Amino acid sequence: MSGLNEQWLDLRSDTVTRPSAAMRAAMHAADVGDDVYGDDPSVNQLQDYTADLFGYEAALFAPSGTQSNLLALLAHCGRGDEYLVGQDAHTYRYEGGGAAVLGSIQPQPISNQPDGSLALTDIAAQIKPDDIHFARTRLLALENTIGGKVLGLEYLQQATALAHERGLATHLDGARICNAAVKLGVSPRAAVAGFDSVSVCLSKGLGAPVGSVLCGSKPLIAEAKRWRKMLGGGMRQAGILAAGGLYALQHQYARLAEDHENAAYFASELAKVKGITVSTPQTNIFYVDIPADACRGLNDVLQLTRIRVSMAPRLRIVTHMDTSRDDIERAITVFGDFFG
C-alpha cells in the first residue's frame, strides 16, 4: 500500500479509502464461482446478507452505484414512463442521463428543499393524470443522505405513503444510507421503510473497493438481473469483490459515527476562521464558502501541504475511514494559517 497517494490527505470524497489488511485478507480468502450462473458463494452471501439487513426479499450486486440505480429505474419503469426525482439527485444530475438515454424513461425533476427533501405538495402536483398527453408517472426516487443531509423518518414515511396511495413505486438512492441510519440512530431496516427498492453503496463510507447492492422484491430483482446482464454488469468470479463488501457491512458500519464526529469537529474549528462560511455537517460531508479571490491562493497552499478537497462548484470536505483526528488537526492548522 505504498505510493504517492499515501502522502496525501484526501478529503475529496469517501470513495478514496483503500482496503485494510483485514479486508484484503477476507477478499483473498473468498470462495468464488461464476456469478453469471449464480454460482459465486461470496456474491450470494453478500446479496443474502444485504437483503436481510435492509429487510428485502432479494438483492443484486452491481459494479457501481450508478448502475445499481439505473437497474432500479429500468426495473420499475418502462419506455415512456416517468419518474419524479430531485433536481440535485444523483440519479438525475450525476448519472449521465442514463434513465433517459438507456431506458427511455422521462425524468420529472423537482426542486430540492434546503433540507434536501422534495416538498409533498410538489410531489403530488407532478403526478400526472391518466391522459394520453402525459408520460405515465411510475416512480418516486429519493436520496438519503443527500449532500450529506439526512431526510427524517417521518418525512420519508409521508413521501412514500403519498407515492403508494397514488400508485407509484418508490426507490431510494441509499448510496450513503448507512450514514443516515447511524445518524438517525435507527436500524438499516427502519431507515429504508416505505421504499420498494434501495441502492446501497459499499465503496463510499463503508470502505469496500468496489460495488453497490440493489435490494427489492424477488420479481424486481429478477428484472434488474436481466438489465444488469444487458448493461454488461454480469461479472464472473466477483466474490473477491463481494467479500470486501461483506466485510465492510459487517465490520465498518458502526464506525461511520466516527466520521460524523470528525466532520463535526472539523467544521466547528473551521467556523472559527474569519472570512469563510462553513456549513454544519449532519454526517460526513460539509461545505466551505470562500471568497473567490482567496481560492487560487488556497489551491497552491493545499497542493504544497498535500491536502486534496473538491473545489467545484463549492469547496467540499468529506471525512472517511482514512482520515484520522490527527489528519484533521493538520488540515485545520493549514486552513487557519492561510486565512489567519
Ligand SMILES: *Cc1c(COP(=O)(O)O)cnc(C)c1O
Ligand atoms: C456516489 C453516488 C452514486 C453513484 O455511485 P458510483 O458507485 O460512483 O457509481 C449514486 N448516488 C449517490 C447519492 C452517490 O453519492
